[in-house]
Amino acid sequence: MDELIKKQLQITACKVRMGIIEGVYNAKSGHPGGSLSIADLLTYLYFNRMNVDPKDPKMADRDRLVLSKGHTAPALYSVLAQRGFFPVDELKTLRHIGSRLQGHPDMKYIPGVDMSTGSLGQGISAACGMALSGKLSNETYKVYAVLGDGEIEEGQVWEAAMFAAHYKLDNLLAIVDNNGLQIDGKITEVMNPQPITDKFAAFGWHVITMDAHDFDDIDRAFREAESVSGQPVVIVQTSTKGKGVSYMENQVGWHGSAPNKEQYDTAMAELNAQLAALEG
Amino acid sequence: MADIVKKATRESYGEALAALSAEYPDLIVLDADLAAATKTGIFKKACPERFIDCGIAEANMMGVAAGIASTGKKVFASSFAMFAAGRAFEIVRNSIGYPHLNVKIGATHAGISVGEDGATHQCNEDIALMRTIPGMTVINPADHVEAQAAVRAALEHNGPVYMRFGRLAVPVFNDPDTYKFELGKGITLREGTDGTVVATGLMVNEALQAADILASEGINIRVINIHTIKPLDEDIIVKAAKETPFIVTAEEHSVIGGLGSAVCDVTAAKAPCRVVKIGVNDVFGHSGPAVDLLKEFGLSADNIVKTVKELKA
Numbered sequence: 001m002d003e004l005i006k007k008q009l010q011i012t013a014c015k016v017r018m019g020i021i022e023g024v025y026n027a028k029s030g031h032p033g034g035s036l037s038i039a040d041l042l043t044y045l046y047f048n049r050m051n052v053d054p055k056d057p058k059m060a061d062r063d064r065l066v067l068s069k070g071h072t073a074p075a076l077y078s079v080l081a082q083r084g085f086f087p088v089d090e091l092k093t094l095r096h097i098g099s100r101l102q103g104h105p106d107m108k109y110i111p112g113v114d115m116s117t118g119s120l121g122q123g124i125s126a127a128c129g130m131a132l133s134g135k136l137s138n139e140t141y142k143v144y145a146v147l148g149d150g151e152i153e154e155g156q157v158w159e160a161a162m163f164a165a166h167y168k169l170d171n172l173l174a175i176v177d178n179n180g181l182q183i184d185g186k187i188t189e190v191m192n193p194q195p196i197t198d199k200f201a202a203f204g205w206h207v208i209t210m211d212a213h214d215f216d217d218i219d220r221a222f223r224e225a226e227s228v229s230g231q232p233v234v235i236v237q238t239s240t241k242g243k244g245v246s247y248m249e250n251q252v253g254w255h256g257s258a259p260n261k262e263q264y265d266t267a268m269a270e271l272n273a274q275l276a277a278l279e280g
Numbered sequence: 281m282a283d284i285v286k287k288a289t290r291e292s293y294g295e296a297l298a299a300l301s302a303e304y305p306d307l308i309v310l311d312a313d314l315a316a317a318t319k320t321g322i323f324k325k326a327c328p329e330r331f332i333d334c335g336i337a338e339a340n341m342m343g344v345a346a347g348i349a350s351t352g353k354k355v356f357a358s359s360f361a362m363f364a365a366g367r368a369f370e371i372v373r374n375s376i377g378y379p380h381l382n383v384k385i386g387a388t389h390a391g392i393s394v395g396e397d398g399a400t401h402q403c404n405e406d407i408a409l410m411r412t413i414p415g416m417t418v419i420n421p422a423d424h425v426e427a428q429a430a431v432r433a434a435l436e437h438n439g440p441v442y443m444r445f446g447r448l449a450v451p452v453f454n455d456p457d458t459y460k461f462e463l464g465k466g467i468t469l470r471e472g473t474d475g476t477v478v479a480t481g482l483m484v485n486e487a488l489q490a491a492d493i494l495a496s497e498g499i500n501i502r503v504i505n506i507h508t509i510k511p512l513d514e515d516i517i518v519k520a521a522k523e524t525p526f527i528v529t530a531e532e533h534s535v536i537g538g539l540g541s542a543v544c545d546v547t548a549a550k551a552p553c554r555v556v557k558i559g560v561n562d563v564f565g566h567s568g569p570a571v572d573l574l575k576e577f578g579l580s581a582d583n584i585v586k587t588v589k590e591l592k593a
Contacts, residue, residue, distance in 0.1 A: 060352070107350070107379050115350060116379040122371055125340045129347020132332065136308065136353075156371070159340035166335070 001219040005048065007278065009215050012082055013043040014275045017244045018268065019078030019091045025264040027095035030103065033254040035075035037179040037212060037239040038146060042079040044218050045144060054084035057111040063141050064114040064130050068123025069148035069177065070104040071256070076113070077101050085112035121154025123147070124174060128160050131172035131232075145174045150182030153191045158203065164232040165204030173225055174205075174234045177212065179241035181252045200234045212239030245270055285424075286449040290388040292427035293445045294319025297356060297386075298326040299428075300435060307435070310345055310357045312338045317447075318358040318388040338363040342371040342383075349381040354435060357383060361390035361444060365406035376440050377413040384434045385410075385442045390420075391532035392560060392577055393448040393482065395570035402565040408537025410442040411510050417463065418510040420444040420531075420539075422484035425454035426507055429461035437463060446532075448570045450482045466513035472500035475588050476520040476527045480506045480539045483530035483558070483579060490584035501588060509539055514546050521551035526591045528556050532579050535559035556587055 016039045024030035042065075046052065050063040067076045074094060081088040086100075093099035100109045104118025114130070117123040127145035134141050151157065164172050176196055184190045193199070197207045206228045210221035218237075225233040241255070242248030245267045259267055297309055301323060313336045315321035324331035334341035338359050345357040357364070364387040365372070376383045387406060394402045410418045419434060419441060421427035427445060434441040469484070470491045479487040484505045491503050502524055504516055520527055527547065529540035540557030547553050560577055574580055 066347075115347070116374070119370060119374040121339075122343050122375045125343020125371070126347035126350065126375055128340070129344035129349075130351055131347075132344065133308075133348045133351040133353055136330070137306075156337075156339045156343070159335075159337035160343065163334060163337065163340055163344065167332075 001216055006215045009043055009047060011275065011278050012047055013040045014244070014271055014278060016043050016075065016078045016082055018271050019081060019088060020074040021245065021259065021264065021267045021271065023074045023077060023091040023094035023101070024258045026092045028258050029095060030074055030258055031071040031256045032074065032258070033181070033241040033248060034069060034148060034177065034179065035072040036243045036245060036248065037241045038072055038075050038177050039244065040213050040215065040218065041146070041175060041177070041237060042075055044215060046079045046083045049222060050144070051141070052083070052112070054112070057085060061139060061141050063144065065144045065146070066115040066123040066127040066130070067105055067117050068127070068145050069120065069151050070117030070123065073103065073105050076105060080112040083112070120148070120151040121156035124157055124160040127172060127174070128164050128169060131164070131169040132167055134171050135167070135169065141171070143172050145172065147174060147176050149176055149178040149180065149187050149193060149196065150190070152176060152193050152196065161200060161203040161205065168230050169232045170229045172232045174232065176234060176236045177239050178236050179239045181241045181250070181255065183255050185252055196236050204231060206231050206233045208233065208235045210235055210237050212237035213243055244274065285452045287424040287452055288447055288449045289421055289424065289427040289445040290319045290447060292424040293386050293388065293431060293443070294322035296428045296431035297323040300432060301327045301330065304354055304435065306353045308332060308348055308353050308355045310334050310341050310355065312336055312341050312359045312363065314359055318386065320358045320386070338368040339371050342368045343375050345383045346375040346379065346381050349383045355383055356386050358386040358388065360401060361387035361403035361406040362401055365409045365442065366403060369409050373413050377416055380415050380439055382438055383440050386445065387442065388445040389447045390444045391446060391481070392565045392573050392579065393446055393532060393570040395447065395573060396567050398567035399564040404534040404560040404565070405537070406444060407509055407533050407539065408541070411537065411542065415439060416510065417441040417508065419508050420481040421507050422481055422505055423450060423454050424452045425456045425459045426461060429459060430507060433461050433463050444481065446482055448482065451485050453485055453488060461507070464508045464511045464513060466516040467505040467507070468502065468516065469505050470501065470503040472502040473524055474499050474501055475591060476502040476504060476524045477530060477584055477588070478504045478506055478517065478520065478527055478539065478543055479530040480509060481532050483532055486579065486581040487530055487584055489581035490588065493581065493585050494588060499588065499592060506539060509542055512542050512546065514550065517543055517546045518551045521547045521553040526554040526556065528558060528584060528587050528591070530558040530584055533559055535561055554591065556591060558583060558587060
């Protein structure tokens with residue numbers, strides 16, 4: 001992809017990661033690992049692909065995104081804030097009493113959140129409903145659903161997978177964040193969902209794989225997805241849980257815990273250095 | 281006296297959906313491979329392009345309904361009560377209730393009157409489950425006339441609604457020319473001061489019959505039809521609690537968590553009075569003809585009469 005655009009996306013993704021750390025640190029709880037692994041994906045979607053308008057979050061023909069892996073709300077909130085849906089400073093109120101920024105996405109109050117999620121396996125069904133609705137009234141919007149690789153252990157995901165293929169929802173694009181870890185350990189050890197690509201292919205989906213942290217590859221994958229018609233598309237992205245913060249990377253313990261002051265300082269220093277290198 | 285017309289409220293549901301389809305061009309109906317039984321098949325025949333079969337996958341169906349509702353269309357999701365309220369409970373709570381999406385759940389085959397299919401399909405817990413979801417409206421119509429009116433009212437209401445329909449053909453006692461459905465309002469069908477029977481669903485007709493029997497013996501009971509269990513018409517309950525010596529509740533549902541419990545919640549807090557609950561007494565049902573099962577489980581006019589007399593004594 002264009003080098004200037006790529007550089008800008010990398011800079012934005014770095015700021016998104018800072019927002020994730022800022023939120024989770026101030027909340028003293030939350031899910032940084034799986035948020036950091038989708039930071040590049042969400043940045044790409046909201047800044048380079050989706051038709052959304054921060055001034056009109058409920059715009060009827062907007063593209064929709066359902067964060068089916070709702071516990072990674074800090075990533076969604078951080079991207080929405082960067083995109084202008086609400087002030088970046090508000091990220092510090094994550095999970096606080098009185099804040100709009102609930103522990104899991106709440107569509108009633110948070111501008112830009114298209115579906116309330118958090119109970120795993122449910123978001124993909126809602127995304128199917130949005131896509132079907134678009135088909136029924138010949139609308140052109142796209143629906144993106146982001147799932148965790150552990151999340152697809154939920155049976156409802158496969159009910160939805162069957163549904164999407166049966167109704168040929170080619171306006172639905174699911175992304176499975178394959179970072180390899182879930183709360184209790186490696187997905188292959190807890191309850192192996194592999195081979196993820198073959199499973200979706202068997203359910204009638206067009207399957208694409210991509211490197212979750214390489215914007216050239218992300219762009220290639222989404223361009224391929226755009227060319228598919230007559231069936232839903234899933235992109236299985238190979239990602240690093242905790243990506244961007246060295247001590248969090250590939251550590252299962254950072255699935256659902258917040259950094260202390262010292263760890264926060266380290267993370268922010270690392271991200272600031274990355275940002276300086278990009279901007280330098 | 282003219283022959284009593286009987287009709288299952290599930291048929292009223294299917295017919296009402298079909299009748300409303302022209303008026304509401306954005307009305308979508310979902311089912312989970314039970315269109316012939318839930319009677320959404322009537323809607324399917326009227327407008328096949330707006331009927332979506334979700335297959336045997338109720339959890340996904342409720343999520344799909346939520347997604348459709350989020351785009352502004354009107355959507356009904358249908359299945360048997362056991363699967364709509366039971367199997368899919370958590371999806372109804374989190375994907376429909378929590379975001380307060382405009383989904384109407386049409387649950388048929390509720391209660392013991394499912395009959396021969398037996399305990400696995402006799403859902404006596406759905407009212408209890410649905411009542412606990414904040415913002416959920418719960419409607420249990422008593423006959424064909426009320427069911428048809430309730431479907432329209434649910435459609436016109438903005439927010440999630442759970443509607444409960446039966447498999448068994450039950451007497452049509454409401455007059456379609458004069459009947460008026462008001463969401464959240466109980467209906468006093470008989471005036472009386474010797475006691476009150478608060479009934480819902482097919483037990484309303486049983487309560488009316490009980491009132492006739494009791495009247496012939498000089499006992500005049502008030503009969504209240506509660507079609508909307510949530511939000512409950514508290515005023516009509518408090519009034520009955522203050523004006524009559526006791527309340528008997530009657531429902532084709534577990535005595536735990538249903539209409540009887542809802543009435544007790546109100547009386548305990550606002551107008552303490554004796555309340556006796558007629559319902560399924562914390563047991564599973566079993567196979568058999570619906571009419572026989574209703575008698576066996578005490579869901580009958582006779583049992584209401586007996587209960588009222590005991591309380592009078």
